[in-house]
Amino acid sequence: MPRDGMAQGPGADGAGHGWERASLRLRYGLALREGQQVAPTPGFRYSGMTPNDMAAWATVYGWQGLGAWAGVQREGFSLRRESALLSEGSLLRAAGGLVGRVRLGPVRAELTAGYGFAQLPLFGGAIPGAPAFQSGERQAVLVGGRLRFPLLLQLQGEVRGEYPLVLSAKDAAGAEARSRGFELGAALRVPLVQARRWSGALALDYQYLHDRLSASRASSEQTLQRVGAALELSWFDAEVSRASAASDSEAPPPPPAWGALALKVVDAQTGEPLGSAPVTLVVAGEAQAPQLADPEGLLLAPELEPGEVVAQVRAEGYQLAEASVTVEVGARATLEVRAQKLPPQVGSLRISVADKRDGSPVPDAVLGVGTRELRVNAAGQVRLDDVAPGPVSVRVTAPGFQPMEEAAFVVAGQEAVLPVQLLPVRRVGHATISGRVRSTQGRALVARLVIPTTKVRTRTQAQGTFSLKLKPGTYRIIISAKGHLSQTKSVTVRDGEQAIFNVDLFPRTRSR
Known part of the structure; x- marks a missing residue:
């Protein structure tokens, strides 16, 4: 399957060039092999490392996300016992087919289907203990897939897999055989150079293969781990490049290379992290969609436009907190936002x-x-x-x-x-009741006051005034004057209290 079909232009998002039209990856590395042959008896096991492991893959795209790919790999092989060389040779794998690609947000995905030919190791020979290197072959329909995703500092990662649907298999003598296997791989892509119509990158590649070939005369099984470095070249859409060149003076400058930001949100008083705090990044004056910090209060933004970045935090129970930092190309800035708790409302x-x-x-x-x-x-x-x-x-x-x-x-x-x-209540032992008695015509009266419960009997002064000292309590006072109707008043006094009231008596009417 193609190993380079999703490469993008500057910024790794296709914004600078669009999808690539063609790409090529050349790899050189080592092969770590481990296997066994169980027939013919007595069988044997082998393992070792072989240099000069080489591979090349090419992809060409036509309309949108559809294209074709082809690849070839050479595996060096040598079988030694201690320092003595017993047998050596090389194995070839070749494949080609169709590829389709699609974007899933920041992730690039592709599916492949095609034809694959592979030589697989077998051993023969008439001398016991001295196997001779031979090879069987397998022809299959290959189906596979790959994902490429952005990492920090413009790096990209990829994972891939491939499975052969075997059409036919043969041993070294051409007899029918059975075969199965699979392939898994991963790579780290490091950008090296970017131009208007092409880009170059270094790919650190790892490949794991497992193959089995079973025939009537021999049965062999092996695992192969390949580690190598690859140079990857990508050519981009020519129409986009020509349009860019034609309007160089009018078009905005190409998007800058990215920087990264590692942010942490903490309580300003305690320094404890604020997990799941909503964070809004303002980049180039535009607010991005809010993101949530992780339970440790951390947030990583792997692709940011260089320049000043403002982080706004609106955590529940805290005031709006802001902090800013300058993000530089190819570097990761760090920022700590300290949030103050809202003042209590009570x-x-x-x-x-x-x-x-x-x-x-x-x-x-x-x-x-x-x-x-x-x-x-x-x-x-x-x-x-x-x-x-x-x-x-x-x-x-x-x-x-x-x-x-x-x-x-x-x-x-x-x-x-x-x-x-x-202050304690003052206790004087008595209360005072005072006042004045008048007629309803406003004339002062000399009246008699009687309190039946205390046997108090007294008269008012000539001006109609009176003053009585009594123990605290409730009293019924009868007020009477000559030629006037009497009245009864009820009054309650507390210790040390002075009650004042005035009484107006009605004159008696004379009967004829």
Whole structure:
């Protein structure tokens, strides 16, 4: 199958030249062989390395992705026992057929079908222990495929495989035989030179073959590993080249060779990687499609236009982070993007309640914060999380203490501390009820005040005023004056409290 049918122009994407019209690969290397012949008995095994392993492949394309290919390989072979040469020779493989190619994103794929002829090793001879090198042959329909894909720094990799559908096989004497086998291969392609209509590259090639040939007189099996270096030449579409030459002054410059970028996204505070963070690369002022970093926060961009590259990271829970680096031709730049966490949108509030007299905690305090009602712990403290930033009003009550209202200011992402000191309730042992008695006509009255439950009976002053000292409680007070209707009032007073109320009495109406 062709080994060079997918070569591209500068940038390895065909943008500079389009698909190639023809290509040629010449390889020279070593063959590492291991095999055995099990018949005729007693059979033997052999292994070794043979230099001067040569091969050539050529491909010519016609319309779009369809073309033809041909290849030939020579295998040197020598059989030695210790330093003595027992037998030597060479084997030939030749093939040709049709090829079709297609692009799968950055991957280039091709399928081949054709005819293949291969000579396979057999041994004969009349002298026991001294086998003579011979060869059988196999004719087959070859079907195969190959993938080529970009790597770093303009390098390209390829993998391939081929399987023979055997048409006929013969041993060294021309007798019918059976055969089977397969081939696998890989290569690393290194660009060397690029011109307007052609390019040259070095290919480091590896090939693995397994063959078996079975006949009535002999049966041989071998594995062959070939390692070599190849020179690959590719010729590109002449029409594209002529059009480029005709409009050299008007056409934009050819696309630059690529550079690469290795990027890592980390937390700015801890330095820990941010796995699966979305990354957008801005190249030459244009934003590319977002990509996800791997679980270690790493992202590799193997083909970038040289120049300044800006990386934008939008990780969940983090602020937009940006960093830039200059990518150079044929080099891999490194960049670390440090993302800052978003500031918290809430804060916290710690409240402590203490007795102002000695600073001891008040464990029975009840706090009212907005619509929430909270109780402090044994240390007189309580902590509120998820408090909206801004001023917060706190109401504090506790048995035996005067109620108090305080205010705190909460800042997002911080803890506010509010100390509250309560004063005990003052106890004087009595309360005061005072006021004034008048008629509904506005005249001051000398009235009598009676509190039945305490047996208090008293009169107002001439101006109608009165003042009573009583124990804290609830009292029913009867107010009466000559010529006026009496009234009854109910009043509740607490310790140390002063209640004030005025009473207007209605005059009695005279009956006729």
